[in-house]
Amino acid sequence: MAIREIIILPDKQLRLISKPVEKVTSEVRKLADDMFETMYDAPGIGLAAIQIAVPLRLITMDIAKKDDEEDGKKPRVxxxxxxxxxxxxxxxxEEGCLSIPEYYEEVERPATVRIRYMDLDGKTIEEDADGLFATCIQHEIDHLxxxxxVDYLSKLKRDRVLKKFTKLAKRAE
Structure with missing residues (x-):
């Protein structure tokens, strides 16, 4: 497992549409492991593969409260x-994003969603999501x-955020 670099706004890769995963392979499993390590290190509760510059339709998530499990973790792919x-x-x-560090804003989304996805065994699953799970899965699918x-914010707020992160990126160069 390895901690990967998370790409930050205004990186253009964040606007790519990710490609479907054709088959669950050892490479896909290793990518998921790296994503968990990266996500926990950040720390965050969700990560889309594109956020580490891999344009595949893969998400890792862990929204467990620290006292839910013995080790406080409930990783999902x-x-x-x-x-x-x-x-x-x-x-x-109130949403935040590992690719837009230390910026939080309220976002309105459907309260519940029904999702379909494949797990690491290649099995197709359908389930209902509500609360934080619904918000997080919609946020991560948006990344894909x-x-x-920030695309859900007013033009004024969105422009401010883009300008701020563009300036930070220029300073970092």
Whole structure:
């Protein structure tokens, strides 16, 4: 396992549409392991492969509360995830993103969604998501489609964030 570098806004790769995973291979499993290590190190609760510059439809997530499990972890992998239905009811959560560090804003999304994905055994699964899980899975699936949570903000807020991160990137060079 290895901690990979997380790409940061305004990196253009964040706008790429990720390609489907054709088959669950040892490389895909290793990528998922690296993603978990990277996500936990960051620390974050979700990571899309594109955030480490790998344009594949793969997400790792762990939204377990520290006291849920003995070790506080409940890692999950979603391969080729898609939202197949969404509630009309909306909910608002304050979102952040490992690719947009230390920036948080409230985002409105469907309160519940039904998702379909493949697990690491190649089995197709459908399940309902609500609460933090619904918000997080929608946020990460957006990444696979080149969409960032700041795209849901007003043009003024979005432009401010883009300008700030563009300046930071120039300074870092």
């Amino acid at each position: 979603f391969i080729n995830p898609e939202v197949i239905s969404a509630s009309e009811e909306l909910s608002v959560y 489609n080149g969409v960032l949570f």
